[in-house]
Amino acid sequence: MPDPVFDLAIVGGGINGCGIARDAAGRGLSVLLCEQDDLASGTSSVSTKLIHGGLRYLEYYEFRLVREALTEREVLLRAAPHIIWPLRFILPHHAGLRPAWLIRLGLFIYDHLGGRVLLPGTTTVDLRTDEAGRPLKPAFTRGFEYSDCWVMDSRLVVLNAMDAAARGADIRVRTACEKAVRKGDLWTLDLQDRFSGDRSTARARVLINATGPWLDSFLSHVDHQAASEHIRMVKGSHIIVRKLFDHPRAYIFQNADGRIIFTIPYEGDFTLIGTTDVDFTGTPDRVAISPEETDYLCRAAGEYFRQQITATDVVASYAGIRPLFDDGRSEARAATRDYVLKLDTGRGEAPLLSIYGGKITTYRKLAESVLKKISPYLPAMGPAWTADAHLPGGDFAPDRFEQEAAGLRNICTLLTAPHARRLFRTYGSRAVSMVEGIRIASDFGQCFGNNLYGFEVAYLMQHEWARTAEDVLWRRTNMGLFLTAEEVRLLDAWIREHQDLPAAEAAISQGKTDAA
Secondary structure (H helix, E strand, O other): OOOOEEEEEEEOOOHHHHHHHHHHHHOOOOEEEEEOOOOOOOHHHOOOOEEOOOHHHHHHOOHHHHHHHHHHHHHHHHHOOOOEEEEEEEEEOOOOOOOHHHHHHHHHHHHHOOOOOOOOOOEEEEOOOOHHHOOEOOOOOEEEEEEEEEEOHHHHHHHHHHHHHHOOOEEEEOEEEEEEEEEOOEEEEEEEEOOOOOEEEEEEEEEEEOOHHHHHHHHOOEOOOOOOOOEEEEEEEEEEEEOOOOOOOEEEEEOOOOOEEEEEEEOOOEEEEEOOOEEOOOOHHHOOOOHHHHHHHHHHHHOOEOOOOOHHHEEEEEEEEEEEEOOOOOOHHHOOOOOEEEEEOOOOOOOEEEEEOOOHHHHHHHHHHHHHHHHHHOOOOOOOOHHHOOOOOOOOOHHHHHHHHHHHHHHOOOOOHHHHHHHHHHHOOHHHHHHOOOOOHHHHOOEEEOOEEHHHHHHHHHHOOOOOHHHHHHHHOOHHHOOOHHHHHHHHHHHHHHOOOOHHHHHHHOOOHHHO
């Protein structure tokens, strides 16, 4: 029997690929998505973790991009209020850099360009009396406060994949597309499961290249017409230090080189500082922060904070590649962050669409644009629908988060308040079904440290494609910051032990009976 024919095959399990898969599946299309590693294992898990309009993009006249991003902030906040929440930013005025009138103008445009409803607008701040001024040097006496949103970036990817799968998409994680050949109106993909080594083929009417930093290298394995466009790989790096301030707001700092950096409260005990913009010419799977970037971020933050930061203060760091459209700009920081879609139909054959650039904030609009572009080839496609649909676990009002999180303890009285809040922040309303079968302490299963238990790991393996300790600790949660090396080893061994069991049996084996 020949392989079934999918309407759409997507290569790449980052935010763009999973967002397209979700939208397409919800329109009645048959969808295959393959990702060579874990979901969000590339660019989508190493962002600054913001849903934002991009205040600095106004300086480059990227008004369409900023307007779209500002509008999407509140669309996404409504869709996933467990993993996305409002965040206020303090922008101290630096007398030697952008003048105050220019900042006011930019923030006025920022407030009014995107139809803001849920988020509060800009205010001025007296840093001599406001608590936000205490960590700063005395020279910074006034500033501005505005709104954007925080996001658990890799979870946003996973939730899109989960919703796509629930709507019928075939999500194949750790499955590489080694070759794609088109003949007439169909693509044939050669696939390999990187865990089992098994090989298979799949056929599709349309192929989407959502491989991000691997875009150009993937095209070398695909039957396509040579394109003159290429991606520009720009590295962005971040450092994590012990928390530098106690209040819940973030800072945006201007630098003398024209760039900005963010310093953001992170996971309660830490501060996240980033990002850099450095052209990158290596292979995407070998990207890492450099000592020069670490020093740059420490010095940039040190221009503002009373407490000086050095490389010895860094407890963790990460780096990733932004796969931007190469628009010929001379400076990496000036290269457009907008997305560009390139359609290749060969000689009137099955179409290939490649995605250049894009931001996490605008992934949903990118997905709509992709499907509009390929709609002539898939006439049975339904209408757009994602603007008013919540993601898994997000079916509650944004202003109800604290009440909903506290209510989890009524479902499971054994939960402490911090544990309940973390579970609801991570899983939203789905946390209810995760804990409702827990009656005695042993039902939690093995403890790996810091309230990470077997029942949660089993859920991640069963429902969220987690296969390794790294998947669990850095892409499904941020618990990697809190576990010791020995605890990580125990978690990894537990996952390997349960890897070959049926999902329900794995859940039951550690006491979580309602997963059966």
